[in-house]
Amino acid sequence: MTTLTDIAREAHVSKMTVSRVINHPEQVSADVRELVEKVIDSLGYTPNRAALALTQSRHYVIQFLILEDIETVEPYYAKLLIYLAEELQRLGYSLEIGHNRQVEVNHVDGLIVVGGRQTDIPFLQTLGKPVVTYGSLGPAIPFVDVDNSLGTYMATTYLLEQGIENIYYVGVKLPEYFALARLVGYLGAINKFQTPRHVHQILNNEKQAFQLIRHLDIKPNSAFVAATDRIAMGLLNGLALNKIKVPETVSVIGFDGIFLNQITSQRLTTVQQPLKEIAQALIDSLLVQLEGQPAENRLLRPHLVFGGTTIDHQPNLVPLVET
Amino acid sequence: MTTLTDIAREAHVSKMTVSRVINHPEQVSADVRELVEKVIDSLGYTPNRAALALTQSRHYVIQFLILEDIETVEPYYAKLLIYLAEELQRLGYSLEIGHNRQVEVNHVDGLIVVGGRQTDIPFLQTLGKPVVTYGSLGPAIPFVDVDNSLGTYMATTYLLEQGIENIYYVGVKLPEYFALARLVGYLGAINKFQTPRHVHQILNNEKQAFQLIRHLDIKPNSAFVAATDRIAMGLLNGLALNKIKVPETVSVIGFDGIFLNQITSQRLTTVQQPLKEIAQALIDSLLVQLEGQPAENRLLRPHLVFGGTTIDHQPNLVPLVET
DNA sequence: TCGCATAATGGAAACGCTTACAATGGTTTC
DNA sequence: GAAACCATTGTAAGCGTTTCCATTATGCGA
Structure with missing residues (x-):
């Protein structure tokens, strides 16, 4: 590894001068x-991270903290991780x-937390580091x-504009913000159009959604807005x-877009998470906090992606991913 | 942050003694x-990683390097990552x-590489760090x-033992080891049972598999062994x-088990990757290399997981994931 | 009782970098 | 033309830890 001293010796200056050229x-x-720049190029210098961390007490490391159980971990995190890694790099x-x-x-400068519950708030606060969560845990944490809300509002409005009268909402029965927010979006659209409301709340798994269909007396000219893709898949099976x-x-x-890059027999029409924008916003939040400033919360606009589970009077907006 | 010096002062010893108590x-x-141990406990000391790295030139960081394009990244990496993170922690x-x-x-001690091609070998070698790949790139890299081979052999044998006569193999047309190895496993079973062989090689996407079905004259009493789950899904659609x-x-x-935790309308029978064992073996390999010893390559035994796409004369071995 | 080996502890230097301050020399100012 | 200034460069110390060597104390054999 070439160090500042190496460069300094080669350039016949002190290492302070080299440091200054860089900073x-x-x-x-x-x-x-x-x-000095010429010597740096020819010797291929990269600063030693450990030494930097030692003097600046900045480590240039962000942790992506997954608080979910391994079996329930979202597969689309893989994609989010890559967006984050690219931008952070x-x-x-x-x-x-x-x-x-x-x-x-x-040894970490800040944390991006996913899969947390409200009960995790004290834990996150005691870390004493900048934290941003993907998905709100409440006002205490950026x-x-x-x-x-906009997502389910868009979905419901779209269906209503197609002339569908009965929109069933199948939500998630959890005391979390996202569950409530998604319900609110549905209700907002229903109120605006003055159509009957049909709300069902279940756990977020396909089995429950599957079983719900059996107990439902589905009226003609109907549609389902599901709070998650998992629920939607269960409904489809039912x-x-x-x-x-x-x-x-x-x-x-x-809602979510987790099955988007799969061409299963039937692609789901869904409200897609804008993962790239989310990655960018998460990083922005941490950087702002690292500057010592308060971070603003961000709500990003989702996209309605048309698959085969709606009758689309508009063109398929998103091409199949595979070629 | 409490440091060695803090502990030393509190315990009325030199920091060398504290260092020795630890190491x-x-x-x-x-x-x-x-x-000293009592003081360490009461003050809650954790060694400063940067300082450690500076003296030992060991950083205690392993990099998981994804060489795939973001759109083709495997969703099951999320799960592999968690297994790796847990064990490394x-x-x-x-x-x-x-x-x-x-x-x-x-700043990295070693790399776990996924999604690499044979053309990446020179690049990986110039890194000058211990490297292990998930999936062989050839003998040059652990x-x-x-x-x-065992996976497709198990799958083919299972079908043959069910009395199915015509087993179609749909492989991946790529000059990569895994593509060849999976074909070899199929051929091994075919040879052993002296049944007709039907080999087709396509690109690894659902569309091609879907289209393949059209051109095929499928004989009665048949089955497909697909080289990947993606291909299998395309076949199912076709x-x-x-x-x-x-x-x-x-x-x-x-083959792979990527759709395992989804209850789609039809769960795929598949050859599942033993992700936990793979994570462990990847780490073992790097640790051995960090000791300066040569790492042995490892081939781990996959599991046949029964879904709804085979007639199972044995019980469903893996319960549905969601409860 | 003395010398010596051994165990236990401490001090100094080093890892690569930055911050803080000092030194040098040229230029401005009146 | 001397004082003050500024631009440029260098020196020293310190971040938290370890390795290497020095010091001190203890116990043992002769």
Whole structure:
């Protein structure tokens, strides 16, 4: 590894001058600066992170902390992680993965937390580091989230504008903000259009959604707005079992976009999370906090992506991912 | 942050003694050791990673390097990452995510590489760090992999033992080891049972598999062994379109297990990657290399997981994931 | 009783970098 | 033309830890 000292020796200057060329180039005379820069290029210098961390007590490490159980972990995190890693790399940071609450965070500058519950708030606060959550845990902790209400509002409005009268909402029975927000979006659209409301709340799994269909007396000219793609998939299975045709008889819209890059027999129409924008906003929030300023919460606009579970009177907006 | 010096001051010893209590406790007398340990506990000391890295030039960081394009990234990496993070944390290491070939690895002790091609070998070698790949790139670089041949062998044998005569193999047309190995496993079973062979090679996407079905004259009493779950899903879609019933008329077995935690209308019977064991083996390989010893390659045994695309004469071995 | 080996502890230097301050020399100011 | 200034460069110390060597104390054999 080439160090500042190596460069200094080669350029016949002190290592302070080299350091200045890197950090405060305006303080160095042009000719010396050019000389040092040439030597840096030829020797291929990269600063030693440990030494930097030691003097600046900045580690240039962000941790992505997954608080979910391994079996329930969202597969689209893989994609989010790559967006985060790319952007952080551009900024000179590296991205670290953490799981569970026993993580050691002394060497970390800030945390992006996913899968947390409201009960995790005290834990996150005691870390004493900038934290941003993906999905709100409440006002105590800065967050970035998809605009959940807008998402279900868009989905419901879309269906209503197609002339569908009965929109069933199948929500998640959890005391979390996103569950409430998604319900609110549905109710907002229903109120605006003055149509009957049908709300059902279940746990977020396909089985429960599947079983719900059995107990439902589905009226003609209907559609489902599901709070999650998992629920939507369960509904689809239930509808298939009851020989109810999708989308001819009943439309279904999900939320999240987790099955987007799969061409299953039936692609789900869904409210897609804007993962790239979310990654960017999460990073922005941490950087702002690292500057010592308060971070603003961000609600990002989701996109309605048309699959095969709605009758689309507009063109398929998103091409199939695979070629 | 409490430092060695803080502990030393509080315990009225030099910081060297404290350092020894942590690293070479046998060199410290029992009473001093106990005293220092008590102070460490009460002040809650954790060593400063940067300082450690500076003296030892060991950073206790492992990078998970994803060389795939973001759109083709495997969703099951999320699960693999968590297994890796958990185990590495136990060992005092942290796990970092890298994407693309511009990564800076000076601060990293070793790399776990996924999604690489054979053309990446020179790049990986120039890093000058211990590397292990998930999936073999050839003998030049230590690897851990599922036993691909065994997987397709198990799948094919299982179908043959059910009395199915015509087993179609739909492989991946790529010059990569895994593609060849999976084909070999199929051929091995075919040879052993002296049944007709039907090999087709396509690109690894659902569309191609879907289209393949159209051009195929499928004989009665048949089954498909697909080289990947993606191909299997495409085959299923194609079969559905042609009104061929699965599994009643034709069975299908995939490979990888990427759709395992989804209850789609039809769960795929597949050869599952043993992710937890793979994570462990990847880490073992790096640790061995960090000791300066040569790492042995590992081929791990996959599991046949029964879904709804085979007629199972044995009980469903894996329960549905969601409860 | 003395010398010596051994155990237990401490001090100093080093890892690579930055911050804070000092030194140098040229230029401005009156 | 001397004082003050500024631009440019260098020196020293310190971040938290370890390795290496020095010091002190203890116990043992002769």
